[in-house]
Amino acid sequence: MELVSVAAVAENGVIGRDGELPWASISADKTQYRARIADEPVILGRRTFESMLEDLPGRAQVVLSRTERDYDVETAVHADGVEGAIDRARSFGSDAAYVIGGGGIYELFQPHLDRMVLSRVNGSYEGDTYYPEWDEDEWELTSETAYDRFTLEEWRRR
Template sequence: MELVSVAAVADNGVIGDDGELPWPSIPADKQQYRERIATDPVILGRRTYESMRDDLPGSHQIVLSRSRQSFDTETAHHAESVEKAVDIATSFDAERAYVIGGGAIYRLFQPHVDRMVLSRVHGEYEGDTSYPEWDDNAWTLESETEYDRFTLQEWVRTDDQ
């Protein structure tokens, strides 16, 4: 199973501020993000899950949480570890699962993801959550597409970390 981290990241690495995006909405980014993850399982933290309750992404939501083990949504599943989350995603016969945040989940999965799809939002923003740094030597920029207000980058891991 391929694990793909998907995030919108400002030039200074910020991805969020108090559970919200710190920049004004970018409809083209939201559309490409939603289309990308629509039919595959997504892995996310409890707070991110709760912030998306009215419009849950993905075919299944695998929620990492220490404080909550069950959810009232049929497609939501609890996982207590990276390994358990991957096992659950694999059980759906999906070719890939998307890691969609928040910050602690991105950090936890960074050593395990095979690919990163990053919307590099133009500009620097204030925020309390950042995307984890990575070793440039372990990744190759596979593609880059310019949009209004962001650049979509696809990175592929080049080593077996």
């Protein structure tokens, strides 16, 4: 199973502020993001999961949390660590699982990723959550597509 990180990242690395995106919604980015992850399991942190309850992404949600719990969502399952989350995502029989945040989750999964799909949002923004830095020598930029207000980059681990 391929493990793919998907994130919208400002030029200064910011991905969030107070649990929200710090920029106005970009419909083309939201559309491509939702289409990409629609039929696959997603891995996300509890706070990110709770912030998306009204419009959950993916076919199934693997919620990483130190505290085991049941969720009132039929498609959501708990995992208590990286390996457990990967095993839970693999159990859905998909070819890929998408890591969708928040910041701490991206950091935990960075060493395990096969690919990154990053929407590079034009501009710098104030925020409290950042996408983790990575060693570009370990990655190859395989595609770049310009859109209005962002550029979609796809990276593959070498």
